[in-house]
Amino acid sequence: MAEKKQYSIKHTDKETLARWLKLMLVGRAIDDRAPNYLKQAIGWSYHAPYAGHDGIQLAIGQVFDRENDHLFPYYRDMLTAHSAGITAEELILNGISKDTDVAGGGRHMSNHFAKPEWNIHNTSSCTGNHTQHAAGLARALKKYKFPGVVISSQGESSVSEGYVYEAINGASNERLPVIFVFQDNGYGISVPKADQTANRKVADNFSGFKYLKIYHCNGKDVFDSMNTMAEAKQYVIDHETPVIVQANCIRIHSHSNSDRHELYRDDYELNYVQEYDPLAKFRRLLLRYERFTEEEIEALENEAKEEVKAAHKAAMSAPDPDPDSIHDFVVPEPYISEKYPEGLHQHEGEPKKLIEALNETLKAEFRHNPDTYIWGQDIAYKEKGGIFNVTKGMQQEFGKERVFNAPIAEDYIVGTANGMSRFNDKLRIVVEGAEFADYFWPAMEQLVETSHDYWRTKGQFSPNITIRLASGGYIGGGLYHSQTIEGALTTFPGIRVVYPSYADDAAGLLRTSIRSRGTTLFLEPKALYNAPKTATPIPDDFEVPFGKARIRREGTDLSIITYGNTTPMCVELADQFREEGKAELEVLDLRSLSPLDTEAILRTVKKTGKVLVVHEDKVFGGFGGEVAAWIMEEAFEYLDGPVKRVGSAFTPVGFSRILEKAILPDIKRIESAVSELLKY
Amino acid sequence: MKKTAIIYSFNTKKTAKIAERIKEAFNDDQVEMVNAEDITEEKFLAYDQIIMGVSTWFDGELPNHWDEFVPALEEMDLKGKKIALFGLGDQVGYPENFLDGLGIMAEVLEAQGAELVGFTPVEGYTFERSRARRGDEFLGLAIDYENQGSMNKERVAAWVDQLRKSFN
Numbered sequence: 125m126a127e128k129k130q131y132s133i134k135h136t137d138k139e140t141l142a143r144w145l146k147l148m149l150v151g152r153a154i155d156d157r158a159p160n161y162l163k164q165a166i167g168w169s170y171h172a173p174y175a176g177h178d179g180i181q182l183a184i185g186q187v188f189d190r191e192n193d194h195l196f197p198y199y200r201d202m203l204t205a206h207s208a209g210i211t212a213e214e215l216i217l218n219g220i221s222k223d224t225d226v227a228g229g230g231r232h233m234s235n236h237f238a239k240p241e242w243n244i245h246n247t248s249s250c251t252g253n254h255t256q257h258a259a260g261l262a263r264a265l266k267k268y269k270f271p272g273v274v275i276s277s278q279g280e281s282s283v284s285e286g287y288v289y290e291a292i293n294g295a296s297n298e299r300l301p302v303i304f305v306f307q308d309n310g311y312g313i314s315v316p317k318a319d320q321t322a323n324r325k326v327a328d329n330f331s332g333f334k335y336l337k338i339y340h341c342n343g344k345d346v347f348d349s350m351n352t353m354a355e356a357k358q359y360v361i362d363h364e365t366p367v368i369v370q371a372n373c374i375r376i377h378s379h380s381n382s383d384r385h386e387l388y389r390d391d392y393e394l395n396y397v398q399e400y401d402p403l404a405k406f407r408r409l410l411l412r413y414e415r416f417t418e419e420e421i422e423a424l425e426n427e428a429k430e431e432v433k434a435a436h437k438a439a440m441s442a443p444d445p446d447p448d449s450i451h452d453f454v455v456p457e458p459y460i461s462e463k464y465p466e467g468l469h470q471h472e473g474e475p476k477k478l479i480e481a482l483n484e485t486l487k488a489e490f491r492h493n494p495d496t497y498i499w500g501q502d503i504a505y506k507e508k509g510g511i512f513n514v515t516k517g518m519q520q521e522f523g524k525e526r527v528f529n530a531p532i533a534e535d536y537i538v539g540t541a542n543g544m545s546r547f548n549d550k551l552r553i554v555v556e557g558a559e560f561a562d563y564f565w566p567a568m569e570q571l572v573e574t575s576h577d578y579w580r581t582k583g584q585f586s587p588n589i590t591i592r593l594a595s596g597g598y599i600g601g602g603l604y605h606s607q608t609i610e611g612a613l614t615t616f617p618g619i620r621v622v623y624p625s626y627a628d629d630a631a632g633l634l635r636t637s638i639r640s641r642g643t644t645l646f647l648e649p650k651a652l653y654n655a656p657k658t659a660t661p662i663p664d665d666f667e668v669p670f671g672k673a674r675i676r677r678e679g680t681d682l683s684i685i686t687y688g689n690t691t692p693m694c695v696e697l698a699d700q701f702r703e704e705g706k707a708e709l710e711v712l713d714l715r716s717l718s719p720l721d722t723e724a725i726l727r728t729v730k731k732t733g734k735v736l737v738v739h740e741d742k743v744f745g746g747f748g749g750e751v752a753a754w755i756m757e758e759a760f761e762y763l764d765g766p767v768k769r770v771g772s773a774f775t776p777v778g779f780s781r782i783l784e785k786a787i788l789p790d791i792k793r794i795e796s797a798v799s800e801l802l803k804y
Numbered sequence: 805m806k807k808t809a810i811i812y813s814f815n816t817k818k819t820a821k822i823a824e825r826i827k828e829a830f831n832d833d834q835v836e837m838v839n840a841e842d843i844t845e846e847k848f849l850a851y852d853q854i855i856m857g858v859s860t861w862f863d864g865e866l867p868n869h870w871d872e873f874v875p876a877l878e879e880m881d882l883k884g885k886k887i888a889l890f891g892l893g894d895q896v897g898y899p900e901n902f903l904d905g906l907g908i909m910a911e912v913l914e915a916q917g918a919e920l921v922g923f924t925p926v927e928g929y930t931f932e933r934s935r936a937r938r939g940d941e942f943l944g945l946a947i948d949y950e951n952q953g954s955m956n957k958e959r960v961a962a963w964v965d966q967l968r969k970s971f972n
């Protein structure tokens with residue numbers, strides 16, 4: 125409970141009370157009316173009614189200051205959104221998925237209210253995952269000494285998600301200005317909260333966290349909610365720590381239009397949640413304490429009705445989204461290289477190893493742009509600079525504000541990158557997504573979310589992140605230090621995936637990734653970090669555009685299309701075949717998997733008529749399947765034989781060197797596939 | 805005994821039952837039943853000895869009929885008033901907030917100068933936290949219909965005996 129009572133039924137000025145009541149009436153009128161749109165097949169097919177959360181939602185919106193604060197509402201936050209400034213018409217435009225929906229032109233679900241322009245963020249449907257964006261954004265506010273707080277809102281049940289714990293742990297550890305609001309209505313759909321966690325009030329699970337203040341309030345009561353939210357915000361500002369506000373609410377209706385609460389709530393309960401309607405309570409208080417007459421309230425009710433009617437009319441005549449626009453805003457336009465449009469160079473000089481290329485490019489980019497940041501596990505402590513020393517010397521040069529360790533929480537690493545990049549489009553964030561690509565799976569949830577932010581907001585927000593992952597095997601690392609996961613990663617529209625093999629390409633692609641808007645997964649073949657065979661001369665300013673493959677060996681008899689660890693193997697084989705006069709093999713290093721350089725693929729197919737796709741990853745389900753399928757569809761008539769593939773066995777990567785060798789592809793296997801294919 | 809009121813919500817079933825038991829235990833004519841649903845400052849202040857029925861709802865909250873009266877109570881002078889609270893709660897379902905409503909009400913009344921009477925020992929109840937607890941006592945009578953309903957009768961009887969000594 126709040127200690128100070130800044131607001132009360134007896135003393136809050138009448139104008140304020142009238143404003144609140146009007147917001148509540150308009151919100152409720154739309155909440156009550158939303159199901160009609162579905163009944164009439166107009167839209168709003170997902171509606172999670174907020175009735176019963178009125179007090180806290182009004183309060184969240186009222187304390188939110190769009191000049192300085194940021195708000196992450198959840199799918200039940202209609203009144204929050206309205207109270208924060210989103211108009212009735214804008215609510216309906218989102219509800220019925222119109223092109224002019226300010227959240228994102230009908231691309232995201234209904235009942236996901238947002239207005240990125242005003243710092244009311246467009247959040248995922250993935251319950252509570254925006255807690256990490258809130259923490260990341262708060263990190264930016266803190267670093268840039270920006271006034272304001274971040275408010276994140278969710279239900280109590282979704283606090284069970286591990287990533288919510290990560291967010292609160294991180295916010296507490298970093299002392300971030302976040303208000304985490306838990307709107308407790310006792311249920312997660314039909315599941316009573318007792319099935320989520322042992323404490324009745326999940327906020328109390330966090331009572332041992334340092335630098336974290338916990339407030340409880342009555343979310344059904346306007347004044348208690350207002351006092352608590354106002355005090356919580358002040359507390360965050362004064363103490364530079366996060367807070368949790370757990371607001372006791374009720375869910376008057378079903379979870380959403382696809383739920384039927386009478387299947388799991390008895391009449392007693394269905395009745396008392398009606399009786400505790402927060403709007404009715406507020407109305408009673410206004411009358412009881414003679415702040416308003418019945419006539420005055422009725423006048424406001426009529427005004428609200430008129431407002432909603434007008435909003436409805438306007439929204440109904442708004443334009444629908446254009447089906448031809450689906451490919452807009454999938455991924456932002458990348459940085460354009462003026463000097464290296466094909467990502468090729470003639471530079472001669474001392475060859476540099478891949479690891480040096482990465483380290484030096486990172487440093488160069490950090491010098492070039494002061495709004496660059498990097499974090500990850502084990503990235504910087506004294507003389508250590510990453511598990512493979514890729515970031516060595518960076519903290520010394522750029523300081524702890526820009527180069528720092530992250531907790532062992534991969535989702536948090538990616539989630540806060542997403543969040544922090546919301547502060548400002550100039551920021552460029554690099555993260556080591558995990559110590560090894562193998563440990564990136566916990567971050568997949570945030571990656572998926574990140575992959576569609578740009579599309580979902582219709583271009584209003586682009587997470588500008590480079591996610592580096594030390595990938596692949598050949599180091600005797602076993603099941604969890606050998607995975608190469610591009611097969612899964614390339615299935616998501618909205619993120620780029622690059623996989624260089626050579627030092628110069630790594631430098632050039634890294635520069636392009638960091639300078640571009642959007643998210644790029646930068647996969648590093650860690651077995652080649654220090655390999656002399658992939659060391660190359662590198663121009664200081666080298667750039668490799670996305671979607672530009674590179675011919676590493678010219679040939680006329682057969683094309684090997686490859687990337688990552690297998691590129692130098694194929695190159696070695698091509699050299700060997702040439703020397704021995706067996707055949708002229710062309711080796712096309714894709715460098716970039718998504719976007720894919722299909723023009724280069726087509727050119728090489730036309731040239732040789734025979735294609736072998738080689739990669740380290742499993743043949744079954746590997747990225748090569750996509751390449752092969754594309755060739756079959758688009759270049760079939762140029763083929764003289766079947767498109768063949770070489771990759772690893774469909775097994776995990778065994779730890780024993782004997783097993784590893786039996787599983788991962790090697791030159792011998794590539795050679796025999798080449799020889800076979802040459803016979804056609 | 806001076807004019808004494810039992811104020812509780814007539815819309816409740818369980819709280820009302822206990823109120824009736826209390827009334828019976830005093831001789832019926834000594835106390836007046838007053839509906840908390842339409843309580844006003846004036847009605848409340850008309851009594852110097854008051855028994856209030858305050859159950860707990862929603863994980864530690866006052867029921868609306870009382871919560872909505874708190875702004876009025878907070879500006880009343882209750883010096884010279886003797887008030888005894890009885891509260892209904894569920895110690896098994898809500899062990900973290902057992903009888904909190906009674907505790908909240910007690911705090912409000914004390915802050916306005918009322919003298920609270922009728923405290924009872926916490927012995928015999930099992931719970932984790934209660935705002936109604938002070939030391940080894942509840943700030944009133946604790947009734948748990950859900951889990952200890954069979955003890956209501958004797959708990960009420962003992963409490964009324966105790967109140968007779970406090971009230972005059």
Ligand SMILES: Cc1cc2nc3c(=O)[nH]c(=O)nc-3n(C[C@H](O)[C@H](O)[C@H](O)COP(=O)(O)O)c2cc1C
Binds near residue numbers: 861901
């Ligand atoms: C939704 C709900 C929440 C409750 N919360 C509490 C609580 O926090 N603490 C408690 O001691 N009892 C709690 N109870 C139990 C009630 O106080 C108990 O059922 C009591 O008998 C209700 O009396 P009444 O219906 O006369 O108000 C709760 C009951 C319900 C239905």
Ligand SMILES: Cc1ncc(C[n+]2csc(CCOP(=O)(O)OP(=O)(O)O)c2C)c(N)n1
Binds near residue numbers: 279280312
């Ligand atoms: C990660 C994830 N898991 C499951 C769901 C399905 N889902 C949608 S809402 C919901 C219940 C959430 O309950 P709570 O957080 O208490 O919020 P409430 O809806 O009650 O306001 C669930 C399980 C989801 N959207 N996201």
